[in-house]
Amino acid sequence: xxxxxxxxxxxxxxxxxxxxxxxxxxxxxxxxxxxxxxxxxxxxxxxxxxxxxxxxxxxxxxxxxxxxxxxxxxxxxxxxxxxxxxxxxxxxxxxxxxxxxxxxxxxxxxxxxxxxxxxxxxxxxxxxxxxxxxxxxxxxxxxxxxxxxxxxxxxxxxxxxxxxxxxxxxxxxxxxxxxxxxxxxxxxxxxxxxxxxxxxxxxxxxxxxxxxxxxxxxxxxxxxxxxxxxxxxxxxxxxxxxxxxxxxxxxxxxxxxxxxxxxxxxxxxxxxxxxxxxxxx
Amino acid sequence: xxxxxxxxxxxxxxxxxxxxxxxxxxxxxxxxxxxxxxxxxxxxxxxxxxxxxxxxxxxxxxxxxxxxxxxxxxxxxxxxxxxxxxxxxxxxxxxxxxxxxxxxxxxxxxxxxxxxxxxxxxxxxxxxxxxxxxxxxxxxxxxxxxxxxxxxxxxxxxxxxxxxxxxxxxxxxxxxxxxxxxxxxxxxxxxxxxxxxxxxxxxxxxxxxxxxxxxxxxxxxxxxxxxxxxxxxxxxxxxxxxxxxxxxxxxxxxxxxxxxxxxxxxxxxxxxxxxxxxxxx
Numbered sequence: 001x002x003x004x005x006x007x008x009x010x011x012x013x014x015x016x017x018x019x020x021x022x023x024x025x026x027x028x029x030x031x032x033x034x035x036x037x038x039x040x041x042x043x044x045x046x047x048x049x050x051x052x053x054x055x056x057x058x059x060x061x062x063x064x065x066x067x068x069x070x071x072x073x074x075x076x077x078x079x080x081x082x083x084x085x086x087x088x089x090x091x092x093x094x095x096x097x098x099x100x101x102x103x104x105x106x107x108x109x110x111x112x113x114x115x116x117x118x119x120x121x122x123x124x125x126x127x128x129x130x131x132x133x134x135x136x137x138x139x140x141x142x143x144x145x146x147x148x149x150x151x152x153x154x155x156x157x158x159x160x161x162x163x164x165x166x167x168x169x170x171x172x173x174x175x176x177x178x179x180x181x182x183x184x185x186x187x188x189x190x191x192x193x194x195x196x197x198x199x200x201x202x203x204x205x206x207x208x209x210x211x212x213x214x215x216x217x218x219x220x221x222x223x224x225x226x227x228x229x230x231x232x233x234x235x236x237x238x239x240x241x242x243x244x245x246x247x248x249x250x251x252x253x254x255x256x257x258x259x260x261x262x263x264x265x266x267x268x269x270x271x272x273x274x275x276x277x278x279x280x281x
Numbered sequence: 282x283x284x285x286x287x288x289x290x291x292x293x294x295x296x297x298x299x300x301x302x303x304x305x306x307x308x309x310x311x312x313x314x315x316x317x318x319x320x321x322x323x324x325x326x327x328x329x330x331x332x333x334x335x336x337x338x339x340x341x342x343x344x345x346x347x348x349x350x351x352x353x354x355x356x357x358x359x360x361x362x363x364x365x366x367x368x369x370x371x372x373x374x375x376x377x378x379x380x381x382x383x384x385x386x387x388x389x390x391x392x393x394x395x396x397x398x399x400x401x402x403x404x405x406x407x408x409x410x411x412x413x414x415x416x417x418x419x420x421x422x423x424x425x426x427x428x429x430x431x432x433x434x435x436x437x438x439x440x441x442x443x444x445x446x447x448x449x450x451x452x453x454x455x456x457x458x459x460x461x462x463x464x465x466x467x468x469x470x471x472x473x474x475x476x477x478x479x480x481x482x483x484x485x486x487x488x489x490x491x492x493x494x495x496x497x498x499x500x501x502x503x504x505x506x507x508x509x510x511x512x513x514x515x516x517x518x519x520x521x522x523x524x525x526x527x528x529x530x531x532x533x534x535x536x537x538x539x540x541x542x543x544x545x546x547x548x549x550x551x552x553x554x555x556x557x558x559x560x561x562x
Binding site for chain 2: 002004006011012013014015016017018019020021022023024025028055056085087088093094095096097106108113131132134135136138139144145146147148149150151152153154155158170178179198
């Protein structure tokens with residue numbers, strides 16, 4: 001069951017005039033909550049506010065958002081997922097923003113998704129989606145509510161054996177998964193696709209990049225082709241809910257679960273992404 | 282004031298779990314209602330159902346939708362705007378669609394927008410927006426709920442003298458206005474941008490193209506550059522609410538209101554787009 005708060009009040013509905021509904025005019029964040037702590041909270045808050053700034057939505061008060069999050073955390077199980085949505089609120093004739101804007105805040109508390117522990121321990125099978133990501137620098141990086149490309153891509157498969165779908169841009173370059181970012185190791189080089197044209201700059205991706213830099217591990221943010229993917233020695237996907245899943249196979253190609261997974265798992269563990277994610281420890 | 286019906290019931294709110302809100306996972310239509318008649322209703326219904334088909338949303342029952350529209354029409358003023366939204370409904374973990382899908386239908390009845398009659402009679406000033414349209418063939422043509430590009434473009438200006446903003450794709454080719462389609466006349470040739478990469482295939486645009494063909498008037502659907510725009514003799518914009526507005530100026534360039542406007546206005550009038558739009562006749 002999901003619990004909701006709309007602008008801090010325990011309500012399960014929003015105005016039918018809300019611009020989040022009419023235009024996807026807003027942003028969201030989805031966080032893992034482990035033992036009452038939202039992982040990477042500062043990064044999620046930072047990306048949310050950066051997204052508001054990019055879209056010209058007045059930045060919600062940090063203390064108010066934190067207090068509304070706190071209310072959800074009090075009711076969270078040992079593992080849970082909290083989602084925060086901020087929209088430009090109701091009103092405005094057509095696409096033009098209302099003046100003044102009164103943003104809407106939605107906080108939802110959700111059950112932990114029931115992923116099998118093998119996804120962390122043995123890795124996952126993924127596919128390459130036919131749906132491409134359009135390059136739109138004005139929206140790249142932020143986590144906005146226009147997600148039809150991900151919806152179309154995620155609905156290309158229904159078997160539970162496929163854990164994720166990887167997506168390319170219109171030039172056929174690898175960008176991300178439908179709900180995750182991607183890291184590859186080719187021999188001794190670790191790379192992750194750059195996200196200046198499209199894609200969501202994941203909070204765990206950002207955490208891994210910063211921690212890697214601090215610990216002297218080089219990770220290139222660069223153009224990654226499908227050929228790079230197919231010749232990689234090791235691949236993994238990450239997001240801020242499940243943490244890190246090694247990829248063991250894609251499109252007939254098998255990968256090892258090796259040194260990159262070990263190195264990035266060690267970095268992620270410092271941010272709380274450890275065995276508690278799959279119910280152990 | 283706006284009146285709402287959600288799945289046929291007079292309600293002003295929707296579930297905070299609706300996928301229209303979370304992902305922009307749905308479609309919409311906006312129609313002019315003149316003297317109780319929704320203009321181009323069959324075309325709107327056709328595009329809505331084609332959009333459902335493209336996104337894999339179960340197609341709503343035509344008779345149910347028509348009955349819900351009828352309820353709004355009974356309360357409409359002499360001029361009004363009706364908007365219909367169809368979403369994939371609530372539920373589903375992440376981007377994956379729920380099974381089964383129970384689509385949500387929202388019908389809203391809105392006041393006629395208060396445009397000055399001069400927009401029809403003397404034409405409008407428009408601008409060229411800096412915000413570009415990403416090319417995404419999977420979503421081109423349909424009127425889906427992912428409209429952040431239009432929101433960003435429409436918020437590039439706030440003066441009321443500018444009636445519309447024209448948008449180019451990432452190659453700098455003219456595609457459409459934020460809420461309208463574009464027709465140009467260059468000497469004796471009439472053209473409108475092709476919409477296979479991005480843009481909304483407007484219902485009035487479709488009506489004009491079909492009627493023009495039937496009456497022996499050639500209109501090219503083709504690549505249109507900004508240079509074409511700046512060297513055009515005549516430009517107009519159209520949508521299914523306001524009908525046709527001649528463009529009298531863009532970016533320092535003035536256009537005549539001439540033979541193209543006359544020809545296309547005559548075609549539009551057959552579909553109900555006449556002087557009643559600006560309160561005359």
